[in-house]
Amino acid sequence: MSKPIFTGIFAALALLLALVLPVAAREEFRAYASDVTLRTDGSVAVIETLDVNAEGIAIRRGIYRDIPVTMLSESGNKIRIALDVQAVTRDGDPEPFRVERMGDFQRIWIGDADRLLRPGVHTYTIRYTMDRMVRPSADGGDELYWNATGNYWDFPIVTAVARVQLPDGAVIDNLAAYAGPAGSREAAVTITRQSANSAIFRTQAELAPAEGMTFAVSFQKGIIAYPEGTHAWIQALSDQRETLLAVGSVLILLLYNFTAWLRVGRDPPKGTIIPLFHPPKDFSPALTHYVSKWGFANSGWTAMTAAIFSLGVKGLVRIDNPDKELTVTATGREPAEKLPVGEQVLFNYFASRKAVTFDKANGVELATKRGEFTAAIERENRAVWFNNNTGFAVFSFVLAAAMIGAMVVFDVLEPLWLIVAVVAGILMGIIGSVAYGAITSGNWFSRLFVLVWVVIFGFNFAGGALDIFTGLNINNAALAAGSLVLISVVFSILMRAPTVQGRKVMDDIEGFRLYLETAEKNRLNMVAEPPMTVERFERILPYAIALGVERPWSEHFEAELARNAVDDAAPDYSPGFYRGGRGFSPGNLSSAIATASSGMAAAGEKLRAMDNQTPPR
Incomplete structure (x- = not known):
């Protein structure tokens, strides 16, 4: 074989390898399967199976799955959804995981932080349940609207399939499915109705990063048993616990501090200040x-x-x-x-x-x-x-800490926002205290003092109202946490009285x-x-x-x-x-x-x- 021919073959092979290797090394989801079983109480049991190709580039120790845990009702009110992750496996073996609240989402962190994945394909299985997933449909029945894959992956999904099973007695009225970025109405999904109460959805093309598949299944009323009476009332309160707990905490702390200030913190009337030529008698x-x-x-x-x-x-x-x-x-x-x-x-x-x-x-x-x-x-x-009335001031801080702790326990305040809010509240309190110390007298200060507390409560109340009655996402818990610290810091100064x-x-x-x-x-x-x-x-x-x-x-x-x-x-x-x-x-x-x-x-x-x-x- 002549040297020019050999050189040409070698160059062609090198070019072919250059084109093939990046594809072979691509991190992707080879397959994404979601099995959704609807229960009569409106909750779903989900099994997701993901075939993930890891190359040690972005997927080094594991993956994470972001799942929205809030949605809006017909009236625009926020509905809170409970997520319960039951088990996660990788290649058939239990895999470490933790769940972290991130605003209106919960993130399932999957993997061992101390171990790197071997390159290649790994099969992950995630089992979880979510409640309150059924809502009234436009045709008068009920509807399950489900994002089968999520839209928050940084990797392509080669093929995706979702299977839905409704409760016994349910009859599917309508089926719809969409593929693409969030909000897409592109019906690039093959829909197969298996029986009166089950169906399968398959994507017709690869999903790019940040694209997903969503399906909707409507069926007749009477299958899902909605909560009634006291249970429904408690559920409605729980939906708004982020707002109610936040605004309520600020109101309670303000009432306590204002009441304590009226009792022990009010200064006796200040007299007329005239120049005096001597210090007070017997004062060093x-x-x-x-x-x-x-x-x-x-x-x-x-x-x-x-x-x-x-x-x-x-x-x-x-x-x-x-x-x-x-x-x-x-x-x-x-x-x-x-x-x-x-x-x-x-x-x-x-x-x-x-x-x-x-x-x-x-x-x-x-x-x-x-x-x-x-x-x-x-x-x-x-x-x-x-x-100094230290006891009243200390109790204010204890009460504020208990309320902030309750917001963390009831999952309405994230730890990161807790730190930010507390630091901001302390800084604002210090600035306010310095400003207060620089002020000597004057009726304008009384008006300013009232205005400050009106603004504090007004911000919290307005934020709560916007969060309850609109789709705006107001971080009321962080706003309230900062306000609680600020209130305690400022009143610890105001509580002192001659x-x-x-x-x-x-x-x-x-x-x-x-x-x-x-x-x-x-x-x-x-x-x-x-x-x-x-x-x-x-x-x-x-x-x-x-x-x-x-x-x-x-x-x-x-x-x-x-x-x-x-x-x-x-x-x-x-x-x-x-x-x-x-x-x-x-x-x-x-x-x-x-x-x-x-x-x-x-x-x-x-x-x-x-x-x-x-x-x-």
């Missing part, structure tokens, strides 16, 4: 901070900073901040009078250590003292000025803060303001730090110095309890004090963040 700077913030802001470091400055003003400690390091040194003096509980904790600590630098080496110890400092104030003042005496003190503190914040701006309008002295400035400075207005208070004092309105101030005045790198000078006083106070609080917070062994309070 730290306690002033604690009451004004309804607890401790910045994990207590701001209040601790104010207390250290208060010890400095009293001559008990000295604060040195030459560069980046900040050191508190005991002066060796004893208090002239009994110290507030928080300041006593700090005084004992600094007196025992002589000098303490705010650095990593002392981080654990400082964080511990900060905890003792805040605990001492809380023990003495718990429930005196305000109540006592009657606490409300009065809070009004006084607000008036005092207003004075400190606007003293320089409204200097000419202040009536009966005490004259500025060094003693007055230093005595009030820790309170300004506690309330976060040390800069405007220092600027006021600085302006008074510039006007020579502070009779007892030396020309080169600087606080005796503080030494900084930049020192104090005209035009620099307010910045230096603000830097010192914020620097100490920031240093403490940084140490807490670095010390993972000490949890934040």
Whole structure:
């Protein structure tokens, strides 16, 4: 044989192999058989047999089957269908499987996640039942409408056959079948009526991916026994459990929280806020901070900073901040009078250590003292000025968790949506809480507050109505789960309420803060303001730090110095309890004090963040 002829034959064989191999390696369903037996209660028993060619490309460990579990009634209401997968085999042997809810579908995952399939043809058999599959037909009888193969395969189906068996006594009136994509009316199916109550349907051509075969069989009334009375009513409620449970949960939680808030969370009426020139009587700077913030802001470091400055003003400690390091040194003096509980904790600590630098080496110890400092104030003042009503807030979270759990148990909320909804609810709650904290007063807030809850309930109610009375697919359970978390988070903030005496003190503190914040701006309008002295400035400075207005208070004092309105101030005045790198000078006083106070609080917070062994309070 000549070389050109040999080369031509070789090229032809190579081309033939190139054309044949992809076909041989195609992953497909060689055959798909569905045997459907209708029962008198309207349920069907199904046996599906699938001959699957696996090549390790997309079909590596097994397959999955998606089955719709909802449909619409004549009135447009959603009907829920119970799917019960009884057994799955592969090549005659039991095969692992699990069923997962995916919206209006349930997916049967088939295969062992730890084992790869050998390439070749495998025969899968799926046995399952589904209830409520019969509905009234257009000719006045009943009808079984069945998608025999599903339309959600990624692989072609070479041949498909479906066999249907009706109950004894049923007589088939009409038969119809369609092949193609979902909604197709192409009658490319061969229909064979075997007997009065059985028929066979066969596809006339290969089904492409996402194509399937559907058939409809109508028969006379009286064969199927529909539920009546209480059973029918319970079934109707079950159909709408996704909506009813979701909206009902939101309504119940809102009613509980609103009732609890009316009982224990409503604030006493707020008084008129007027500028006050002195802090509340017998209130330390730290306690002033604690009451004004309804607890401790910045994990207590701001209040601790104010207390250290208060010890400095009293001559008990000295604060040195030459560069980046900040050191508190005991002066060796004893208090002239009994110290507030928080300041006593700090005084004992600094007196025992002589000098303490705010650095990593002392981080654990400082964080511990900060905890003792805040605990001492809380023990003495718990429930005196305000109540957190923690028990009511905790019960709200427990109730919300129980309702969300019920939605999962009753198969109306998928685990993935559960996670998304909870995270979204928490984030919205945090954002709402921050916004609430930024709002001080005003009737517009009351209107906004009402609007927020109207919107929350309105969204859930509207979503439920759309889901019940229309074909729109609204994920009411996820919407409700997020709303439940949001309601609990926000009401845990709103549930806090001042006592009657606490409300009065809070009004006084607000008036005092207003004075400190606007003293320089409204200097000419202040009536009966005490004259500025060094003693007055230093005595009030820790309170300004506690309330976060040390800069405007220092600027006021600085302006008074510039006007020579502070009779007892030396020309080169600087606080005796503080030494900084930049020192104090005209035009620099307010910045230096603000830097010192914020620097100490920031240093403490940084140490807490670095010390993972000490949890934040």
